[in-house]
Amino acid sequence: MNAPPTFESFILFEGEKKITIEKDTKVPNAVIFHIQKEDHTLGNMLRAQLLKDPKILFAGYKIPHPLENKFLLRVQTTSDYSPQEALTSAITDLISEVSLLEERFKVAIREKQEGFD
Numbered sequence: 001m002n003a004p005p006t007f008e009s010f011i012l013f014e015g016e017k018k019i020t021i022e023k024d025t026k027v028p029n030a031v032i033f034h035i036q037k038e039d040h041t042l043g044n045m046l047r048a049q050l051l052k053d054p055k056i057l058f059a060g061y062k063i064p065h066p067l068e069n070k071f072l073l074r075v076q077t078t079s080d081y082s083p084q085e086a087l088t089s090a091i092t093d094l095i096s097e098v099s100l101l102e103e104r105f106k107v108a109i110r111e112k113q114e115g116f117d
Contacts, residue, residue, distance in 0.1 A: 002067065009069040010037050021084070030058070030076035031083035039063065043071040049090040049097075055081040 012018060016036060024030035035042070043061035050059035058076040075083040 012037060024074060024076070027076055029079055029083070030074065033073040033075065033087060034070060035073060036070045038071060039069060040071070043073060045094060046073060046087070046090055049094050050075060050086060052093075053086060053089065056086055
């Protein structure tokens with residue numbers, strides 16, 4: 001089969017960076033983040049979180065090829081806000097949301113288990 005070995009989908013090789021940044025020369029204040037060893041799950045979550053910010057003019061991602069475990073995230077912001085700041089803020093907000101979800105899930109499980117006792 002043409003698929004790469006499974007371990008290549010999540011292990012960074014020596015010298016490989018998780019995120020590389022490329023300036024988008026076509027539009028002002030835009031950057032393309034190359035994110036390695038991730039897929040649609042993280043790409044869509046980041047895109048959706050970025051679009052909640054009113055200072056984001058554009059946020060979109062694409063997977064260059066189905067057999068490559070990476071995605072390209074393009075972010076364009078207003079002139080007073082850098083795309084790097086926007087991504088950092090979006091990641092921080094996502095971590096908070098996922099932590100809150102985990103906490104609520106644990107509470108719901110506990111309540112459900114107490115109902116069976």
